[in-house]
Amino acid sequence: MDSFFIATGVALCLLMLLTLHRTVHGPTAIDRIMGVNVIGTKTTILLIIIGSIYHRVDMFVDIALAYALLNFIVTIAASRYFHHRKNLSSRGYGYKFRAEDD
Amino acid sequence: MIWQLDLSILTLIVICAFATIMVKDLLSAAIIFGAYSFLMCLLWTEMGAVDVAFTEASVGAGVSTVLFIAAVYQTTRKVGVRKSGRLLSKAVALVATLLTGLVLLIAEADFPDFANPFTPASLHLSPYYIMQTLHDTNVPNIVTSVLADYRGFDTMFETAVIFTAGLAVIAILRRFKKEDRCDLPEPYVISEAHPDTIIRFIARQLVPFIQLFALYVVAHGHHSPGGGFQGGVIFGASFILLAISYDFKMVLGIMSERWNILLGNIGVLIYAGIGFLCLLLGANFLDYSVLSKVLPATDKIMARSHGMLGIEIGVAIAVLAIVISIYFNIVSRGKYDKGL
C-alpha cells in the first residue's frame, strides 16, 4: 500500500508540473492566481498522502488544514488586488482579450 | 524521507525559483513566489520536518505572500526596462554568482551523504534530546521541548527580534498626520471596491473556526506539530482575512492599533516574566522545573511542560500582534485608512 501511495504522490507531482506551466506562462496574472490555487489544493492532499506513508497521519492533518486555510487567504488577497487596480497586464501588452483600459 | 517525492518536489522548486526571478511583473512574481513557498512546505514535510513545514505553511506561504501582494499594491507592478549600460554589472554579478556556486560545489564533495543517519550533525547533541525529552519534560514533540525549554533563551531573543521588526516597520511607515510633506500623490486612481456578499459571508463563517483552530494549535503543540509561532500567525491571518474581505476600519474597531502594540508588548513580557519568575523562585532564568512550587499539584517534570505552555502563549500573542501590525502598515502605507 505504501508503494501505491508513493506512486500517487509522484503522479500528483507530475500533475503539479503541468499546472505549473499555467502558473509560469499564464498570459495574465489572474491565470497565475488560478494555477497557484490549484497547486495549493493538490498540495493539501499530498501532505496527507505523505502522512499516510509515514503512518503518522494524525501529525499531518493539522498542517494540511492550516495549509488549505492560508491558500484560501492568499487567493482572496490576490484577487482583491484586481478590485482596486483594474489593469491586467503590467505594461498593457501580451494579452489577446485585453479590455479597453490603460 | 521519501526519495521519489524528494526528487520531484526539488525539481518543481527550481522551476518556480527561476520563474519568480525571470517574470517581468511584480504581482506575478509575488504569486509564483507563493507557489514556491507552498512547494517548500511540501519539501519539509517529506523530509520529516513537520514543525518547520507548519511554520512555512503559515508564515512563508500565507503571510509573506500576502505581504508581497500588499507591497505591490501600494507601489507598482511595473518592472522597469533596463538601460543598456547595465550589461557590464550583470556580467560581473553572473561571474560572482558562478564563482560562489563553484566554491560551494567543491565544498559539497566533502559533505556526508544525504539521509545518512550517522553524520556528525546527528551524533553529538541531538541524541540527548531524543532520548531525554520524555523523561525530562514529558513532552513528546521534541522540537517543542528543544525550542521552549532546552533552548528557551534563544527563542526568547527570536521573539524579541520579531518584536523589533514590528517596531521598525512602524517607525519606517507609520504616518500619524493627515498630510505629509514627503508623501507623493496616489500613483494612479484606486477604484472603489464594491462589497462582495459571498466572500463576506464565507469569511464571517470561517473566522471563528480559524481562531479556534489557532488556539488548538497553540495548546496542542506539545503533542503534535504546532506551537506559539504557528498558532499566533494563524490567529493573525484570521484578522487579515477579515481586513481583506470586510473593511479595514471594521478590523480596527475590533483590534485598535493601541491594543495591538500593547498585545505585542504583553507577549514578550509574558515570556520574559516567566523567566524572571523562575529567577525569583531561586533557579536559573527560564528553568521551569522550579515552577512546581507555585503551580498546584505538579511535580518538576510537569512544571516544565506547563512552563513551556506559558511561554508558547506569550510567543503566540507577540507574533499575532506583530503580524497584524506589519500587514496593516504595509497595506495602508502607514496611514491606516484603507487597505486591500
Added chain:
Amino acid sequence: MDIVVIMLTVIGLFSFFATTVGLLRFPDFYSRMHAAGKGDTLASLLMLLALALYNFHEVNLANLLVAIKILSIVVFIFMASPTATHAITDAAFESGVKPWTKEPEEES
C-alpha cells in the same frame, strides 16, 4: 477496504488529470476557471475520502478523530474552494477579461 481506497484514489487522480488537461487546453480564462474550480473540488473530495477510509483501518478513538479531522478538511475545502473560484472569476470580470467566442478575434 483497500480496493475501495485504491478505486477512490484512482478516480480522484483521474479527476485531477482532467482538471489539469482543462487548465492547459481550454482557450480562455473563464473556461479554464470552470475546469479548475469543479474538478479540483471533486478530486479533493474523493482523495480525502480515500485517505480517511485508509486511515480508519483499525477502529479506535484516535483513528476516528483523525478521520473526522480529514473530513473537516473536506468541509473546509467545500466552503473555501468555490469562494476562491468566485473571487478570482469576479476579479477577472471586473478587470475586463473578455470571454472567448468561436469567431476569431480581429488580429491587431
Added chain:
Amino acid sequence: MPSIISDYNYWIYILLMMIGLYAMLAKNNLVKKVIGMSIFQTAIIIFYVSISAKEHATIPIIAHHGAAEAAIDVAHYANPLPHVLMLTAIVVSVGTLGVALALCLGIYRRYNSLEEDEIQEQLQ
C-alpha cells in the same frame, strides 16, 4: 543512482543559492531583490533540514506506545535540532521581509520609483 539521491538536495541548495544571489546582485528592481533574498534564505533552510534527514527515520515526535518509553532508538527519529533553528529562522525571515518591504515602500514614497538606477539618478 545512489549518488544522485545522496547529493541531489545539496545540488539544489547550491542552485537556489545562486539564483537568489544573482537576483540580489543583478536585478534592478528592489522588490525583485527582496524576493532574491527570500530565495537565498530558503536555500540555507534546505541545507539545514537536509542535514537533519535520516534514512528510514520518522518525524521527531515520539510515538505513544504506552509503556514502550524505554526503547527509544535515536536513529529512528529525525534530528530535531536543525528543525528548531530553522523554525525560528523562518519566523525571523518574515520579520526581515516585513522590514525590507517597508523600506521599499518608504523609498517609493520618496522617489516614486522602485528601480535602482532611477533612484541613483535622483540622488545625484
